Amino acid sequence: MNKEQLLEEIMDHYTDLLFRIAYYYTKDIQVSEDIVQDTFVKFYHSSHYEEQGNIKAYLTKMTINRCKDYLRSWSYRKIIVKKKLTQKHYSHKDLLIQSDETDLLDEAILSLPIKKREAIIYYYLENMSIKEIASLLSVSENTVKSRLRSGKESLRSSLEHIEWEVLLHD
Secondary structure (H helix, E strand, O other), X not given: OOXXXXXXXXXXXXXXXXXXXXHHHHOOHHHHHHHHHHHHHHHHHOOOOOOOOOHHHHHHHHHHHHHHHHHHOHHHHHHHHHHHHHOOOOXXXXXXXXXXXXXXXXHHHHHOOHHHHHHXXXXXXXXXXXXXXXXXXXXXHHHHHHHHHHHHHHHHHHHOOOOOHHHHHO
């Protein structure tokens, strides 16, 4: 199998995972697409990776590092300032009318600080173990557990005022 065929196979298999990771970091679809594309381009041109480790972990780490680079960049900071200046404020009722419950939960997760968000996303949405998350983020397992606990508490407090339609109809 040549390098191009290997890359196509890897892209078919890991694009969705890497896109979700990038989106949960950046909260922007276009930026996430760019980051995933950049990850695959760097992987293709990289001479560092050899068939000795888990390719999923390698690509995930590349994506996370690229996301963190983006979040530290000047262009990202400029976008944040611009959004704060032009942001509309909606009432509680407007949000419930405009979004369904999944959107509310996603929004709550995306509003968490990055460290808590990482733990919640990898554990609950990507079904990774605490040990895998600790290895991926280069932190201790106890740190991951602490971030999960703190993230769940933050979500609980931010979502406690919502009357969930699913629960009312069961």
